[in-house]
Amino acid sequence: xxxxxxxxxxxxxxxxxxxxxxxxxxxxxxxxxxxxxxxxxxxxxxxxxxxxxxxxxxxxxxxxxxxxxxxxxxxxxxxxxxxxxxxxxxxxxxxxxxxxxxxxxxxxxxxxxxxxxxxxxxxxxxxxxxxxxxxxxxxxxxxxxxxxxxxxxxxxxxxxxxxxxxxxxxxxxxxxxxxxxxxxxxxxxxxxxxxxxxxxxxxxxxxxxxxxxxxxxxxxxxxxxxxxxxxxxxxxxxxxxxxxxxxxxxxxxxxxxxxxxxxxxxxxxxxxxxxxxxxxxxxxxxxxxxxxxxxxxxxxxxxxxxxxxxxxxxxxxxxxxxxxxxxxxxxxxxxxxxxxxxxxxxxxxxxxxxxx
Amino acid sequence: xxxxxxxxxxxxxxxxxxxxxxxxxxxxxxxxxxxxxxxxxxxxxxxxxxxxxxxxxxxxxxxxxxxxxxxxxxxxxxxxxxxxxxxxxxxxxxxxxxxxxxxxxxxxxxxxxxxxxxxxxxxxxxxxxxxxxxxxxxxxxxxxxxxxxxxxxxxxxxxxxxxxxxxxxxxxxxxxxxxxxxxxxxxxxxxxxxxxxxxxxxxxxxxxxxxxxxxxxxxxxxxxxxxxxxxxxxxxxxxxxxxxxxxxxxxxxxxxxxxxxxxxxxxxxxxxxxxxxxxxxxxxxxxxxxxxxxxxxxxxxxxxxxxxxxxxxxxxxxxxxxxxxxxxxxxxxxxxxxxxxxxxxxxxxxxxxxxx
Numbered sequence: 001x002x003x004x005x006x007x008x009x010x011x012x013x014x015x016x017x018x019x020x021x022x023x024x025x026x027x028x029x030x031x032x033x034x035x036x037x038x039x040x041x042x043x044x045x046x047x048x049x050x051x052x053x054x055x056x057x058x059x060x061x062x063x064x065x066x067x068x069x070x071x072x073x074x075x076x077x078x079x080x081x082x083x084x085x086x087x088x089x090x091x092x093x094x095x096x097x098x099x100x101x102x103x104x105x106x107x108x109x110x111x112x113x114x115x116x117x118x119x120x121x122x123x124x125x126x127x128x129x130x131x132x133x134x135x136x137x138x139x140x141x142x143x144x145x146x147x148x149x150x151x152x153x154x155x156x157x158x159x160x161x162x163x164x165x166x167x168x169x170x171x172x173x174x175x176x177x178x179x180x181x182x183x184x185x186x187x188x189x190x191x192x193x194x195x196x197x198x199x200x201x202x203x204x205x206x207x208x209x210x211x212x213x214x215x216x217x218x219x220x221x222x223x224x225x226x227x228x229x230x231x232x233x234x235x236x237x238x239x240x241x242x243x244x245x246x247x248x249x250x251x252x253x254x255x256x257x258x259x260x261x262x263x264x265x266x267x268x269x270x271x272x273x274x275x276x277x278x279x280x281x282x283x284x285x286x287x288x289x290x291x292x293x294x295x296x297x298x299x300x301x302x303x304x305x306x307x308x309x310x311x312x313x314x315x316x317x318x319x320x321x322x323x324x325x326x327x328x329x330x331x332x333x334x335x336x337x338x339x340x341x342x343x344x345x346x347x348x349x350x351x352x353x354x355x356x
Numbered sequence: 357x358x359x360x361x362x363x364x365x366x367x368x369x370x371x372x373x374x375x376x377x378x379x380x381x382x383x384x385x386x387x388x389x390x391x392x393x394x395x396x397x398x399x400x401x402x403x404x405x406x407x408x409x410x411x412x413x414x415x416x417x418x419x420x421x422x423x424x425x426x427x428x429x430x431x432x433x434x435x436x437x438x439x440x441x442x443x444x445x446x447x448x449x450x451x452x453x454x455x456x457x458x459x460x461x462x463x464x465x466x467x468x469x470x471x472x473x474x475x476x477x478x479x480x481x482x483x484x485x486x487x488x489x490x491x492x493x494x495x496x497x498x499x500x501x502x503x504x505x506x507x508x509x510x511x512x513x514x515x516x517x518x519x520x521x522x523x524x525x526x527x528x529x530x531x532x533x534x535x536x537x538x539x540x541x542x543x544x545x546x547x548x549x550x551x552x553x554x555x556x557x558x559x560x561x562x563x564x565x566x567x568x569x570x571x572x573x574x575x576x577x578x579x580x581x582x583x584x585x586x587x588x589x590x591x592x593x594x595x596x597x598x599x600x601x602x603x604x605x606x607x608x609x610x611x612x613x614x615x616x617x618x619x620x621x622x623x624x625x626x627x628x629x630x631x632x633x634x635x636x637x638x639x640x641x642x643x644x645x646x647x648x649x650x651x652x653x654x655x656x657x658x659x660x661x662x663x664x665x666x667x668x669x670x671x672x673x674x675x676x677x678x679x680x681x682x683x684x685x686x687x688x689x690x691x692x693x694x695x696x697x698x699x700x701x702x703x704x705x706x707x708x709x710x711x712x
Contacts, residue, residue, distance in 0.1 A: 028671045069429060080495055080665070087670050108464075110667045111491060111502045112578075135467060138432060145432055146467045147503060222468075309436070311466045314443050315384045 001203070003210050005218055010130065010154040010210055012203065015049035018116070018155045022053065022089065027114070029088040030055040031079065033102040035062035038094040041163040042120045046093060055091070056082045060101070064245060064253070067097045067137050069145070075105040079113075089114045089152075095121035095168075096128035096253065100143065103134035107149035117151045120160040122172025122202070123253060126179070126209040129154050131217040131230075140246050141309055142238050148222060156210070158202040170196055170289065171254030174233075176205055177289075178261060179212040181282075182229050185327030187212070192285045228312055228331035232321045233261035236343070239306040240293070247297055258290035263343040267335055268322040270343070278326060291353030300344050304337050357559070359566050361574055363506040366486065366566055368559065371405035374472070374511045378409065378445065383470070385444040386411040387435065389458040391418035394450040397519040398476045402449060411447070412438045416457070420601060420609070423453045423493050425501070431461040435469075445470045445508075451477035451524075452484035452609065456499070459490035463505035473507045476516040478528025478558070479609060482535070482565040485510050487573040487586075496602050497665055498594050504578060512566070514558040526552055526645065527610030530589075532561055533645075534617060535568040537638075538585050541683030543568070548641045584668055584687035588677045589617035592696070595662040596649070603653055614646035619699040623691055624678040626699070634682060647709030656700050660693050 003010040011018055022030070032055045034043055039059055046053075058078045060071050079088070092102035092115060099117050106115035117129040135146015161169060173196060180188025187208050194200060213230065220227040237253075237260025244251045265282050268274040274282075304318075312319045318340065321331040359366040367374055378386070388411045390399055395415055402409075414434045416427050435444070448458035448471060455473050462471035473485040491502015517525060529552060536544025543564055550556060569586065576583040593609075593616025600607045621638050624630040630638075660674075668675045674696065677687040 069425070073425060076494060076501055080497070080500065083672070085669050085671075086667055108491075108501050108503050110500060111489065111504055133467065135464075139436055141436070144436065144466060145464050147464050148467055311442055313441050315441075316439070 001207055003207070003214055005150075005214055007150040008153050010156060010214070012207065013157045013159075015155070015157070018153060019050045019053070021153070022050075022116075025089070025114075027087055027089040028085055029083060030091065031058055031082070031084060031088060032056075032091045032093055033058045033060065033075065033098055033105075034093050035060055035098060037062050038098065038120050042093055042118075042160050045157070045159060046118070060098075062094075062097065064097060064137070064241075064250065067101050069136060069138065072101055072105050072136055075102065076109055079105070079109050084109065084113065086110050086113055089116065091116045091118060093118045093120060095119065095124045099124050099129050100134050100146070101136055103149065103151065104136055104146055107134060107147060112149065114152045117154045119154070119156060121164055122161055122169050122206075123175060124172070125156045125158070125161075125206050126172060127175040127213065129156075130210060130213045131227075132221065140242055141306075142242055143311075156206060158206060161202055166197065167252055167255075171252035173289070174254030174257040174261070176209050177286075178230075178233055178257065179209045181261065181323050181326055182232050182321075182329035183212045183216070183327060184208070185325075188326055196289070225331065229321050229329035231312060231331075232323060232329050233257045233264050235307055235310050235312065235318065235320050236260040236263045236303075236340070238310065239303045242306055243298065243303055244293070249294060249297055251293055255290060255293060258286055259293055259347060262286050263340075263347055264320060264322060266343040266346050267320060267333075267339055268324070270339055271322065271333065271335075273322050273324040273330065275325070282326065287350070292347075292350045294352050295344075295348045295350075296352060298344070298348070300341055303344065304340055307340065357563060359563070359570055361506075361570050364509050366510040366512065366570070368563065369513045371511070371513070374509060375406045375409070377509070378406075378472075381445070381470075383443055383445040384441055385439065386447065387414055387438070387440060387444060388412075388447045388449055389414045389416065389431065389454055390449050391416055391454060393418050394454065394476050398449055398474075398516050401513070401515060402474070416454075418450075418453065420453060420493070420597075420606065423457050425492060425494065428457055428461050428492055431458065432465055435461070435465050440465065440469065442466050442469055445472065447472045447474060449474045449476060451475065451480045455480050455485050456490055456502070457492055459505065459507065460492055460502055463490060463503060468505065470508045473510045475510070475512060477520055478517055478525050478562075479531060480528075481512045481514070481562050482528060483531040483569065485512075486566060486569045487583075488577065496598055497662075498598055499667075512562060514562060517558055522553065523608055523611075527608035529645070530610030530613045530617070532565050533642075534586075534589055534613065535565045537617065537679050537682055538588050538677075538685035539568045539572070539683060540564070541681075544682055552645070581687065585677045585685035587668060587687075588679060588685050589613045589620050591663055591666050591668065591674065591676050592616040592619045592659075592699070594666065595659045598662055599654065599659055600649070605650060605653060607649055611646060611649060614642055615649055615703060618642050619696075619703055620676060620678060622699040622702050623676060623689075623695055624680070626695055627678065627689065627691075629678050629680040629686065631681070638682065643706070648703075648706045650708050651700075651704045651706075652708060654700070654704070656697055659700065660696055663696065
């Protein structure tokens with residue numbers, strides 16, 4: 001299966017075709033960026049499919065806390081040291097950190113070399129690798145430094161999910177759910193009750209998510225308008241994620257986004273976009289999948305201050321993308337600090353999960 | 357006078373029109389990037405024309421040695437601290453360092469905010485500000501990290517040249533000369549004997565240079581082919597510039613490019629593109645303008661090693677753009693290390709100038 005965008009193709013499991021394409025380009029060097037997990041679990045798969053590929057490995061430590069300027073500097077330095085020229089290729093084999101940071105480094109090294117994304121987590125397969133958003137965190141703010149550049153192609157193989165920890169799988173699943181909530185009610189209904197602990201055929205789920213995201217992005221590549229709907233759950237979610245990161249109580253992206261979707265569904269109801277019953281069903285569905293995060297550490301004023309640095313804002317106003325029923329989403333909705341506070345407090349009424 | 361490119365306009369002295377355009381955009385914040393020199397000499401001019409413009413000033417130290425990642429980090433940090441959002445504008449008021457680094461920071465801050473270039477040196481008016489090349493030096497290599505992004509507009513006013521030190525003027529003039537050598541024999545003839553110490557009407561010179569550069573760039577914005585002709589003098593010139601920078605004996609860009617044009621004219625003759633007599637006239641003209649740099653400190657092997665990291669190379673081969681008579685230029689010409697060594701040694705036959 002392939003999904004074509006204007007500028008590149010997303011291949012599902014076509015290792016041979018992508019391998020042949022790489023050979024045909026006659027790159028002067030191939031580099032593969034990994035972290036310690038993808039080096040162990042994913043690189044052997046790549047090696048098996050692409051037996052003849054010669055490459056230089058660049059390894060960085062895993063984790064969002066390493067998606068920072070000093071790591072980017074290390075990658076640029078390795079590219080330079082091992083003689084990368086403009087006709088080199090960087091293959092990013094990993095999750096969102098590898099894809100975002102590797103893509104950022106590639107697209108700024110010598111003003112841009114080619115790169116390919118091979119996402120290895122559900123999150124990056126369904127979300128991060130598509131849409132050309134690249135970047136690093138800066139001063140504790142997510143993706144503050146970055147740019148838009150498309151990869152040469154994306155190669156997705158759900159085989160990598162077999163080695164993915166359950167928490168990571170559930171984290172990525174938040175983006176599948178989001179795609180349903182903002183754009184496809186049927187998709188939401190189909191997946192919301194899935195038992196993630198059971199054996200799942202991820203291919204159709206990934207494919208549908210990729211199609212939804214691609215459709216939105218192709219209509220608004222630089223996030224002038226419509227693309228903002230992909231940020232449902234992310235205004236509050238990013239602040240939660242950053243706050244927990246700074247507090248040393250890191251939570252996974254999707255766990256934070258689940259909190260964000262919970263609170264932003266609350267805001268959607270607040271402004272009359274979501275009926276009360278639908279809202280309660282929705283948050284119940286979310287709570288059945290995602291444990292309640294440790295909200296006892298929250299400083300709500302600080303959380304709201306962090307939202308005021310969100311990239312979607314204008315003139316210090318905090319702007320939201322909110323759902324209109326299930327399956328539709330509107331953007332550029334300004335909410336007051338009082339509204340947001342109330343939404344956060346509503347979440348805090350839930351008892352903190354001791355299980356994860 | 358205006359020069360239009362596909363994506364933006366280069367205004368010569370139209371302060372009112374650009375000022376009106378800025379107002380009409382309703383940016384949420386305006387930032388102006390300066391160094392200590394442009395703050396003193398150029399900002400008062402801007403303040404006089406744009407009396408009502410409210411802005412936050414970001415000041416960085418002048419000089420190529422500050423066109424580095426730590427300075428970029430400082431600019432990003434200042435933007436963040438002073439609340440720059442996606443709808444902010446950065447005005448880069450200065451020479452190549454300000455334009456390249458400021459443009460790089462703007463086009464990566466929150467994945468890109470608008471920026472305007474107001475070049476204040478002859479070099480940046482005729483060369484650096486046009487063509488969308490942005491970036492910083494890295495590990496001693498020029499412009500190793502960067503990207504292509506066009507400014508919203510460029511505003512050129514030769515009034516800034518009145519406060520420019522003579523050495524800087526002569527440095528920038530090397531790019532005017534280069535534009536003549538690669539693309540316009542008449543232009544070369546007109547300007548090569550100018551007395552730079554006298555009062556000169558720079559407007560027609562800047563205009564012609566801007567037109568030449570714009571024509572080349574518009575045909576090949578991402579330097580896939582033709583644009584490489586703008587690199588005449590720069591393969592050797594960049595290595596010389598980097599070498600002197602590392603050695604703590606910094607020379608100006610145009611001084612290094614003059615050496616580069618000298619040596620690459622030698623290579624052009626070597627491969628039969630330039631007649632012997634034309635070659636001798638040409639280097640004589642260059643020597644009358646540019647003092648011989650301190651070549652006694654050169655380590656020619658190291659210089660050649662540095663050229664092998666040039667961004668135009670492929671597969672470690674050192675590629676040159678060479679002139680074919682005066683007024684034409686060809687690109688992708690591979691030269692051997694022996695050829696390059698010979699060209700450098702030919703330059704070293706000149707006695708080092710004690711004057712500058």
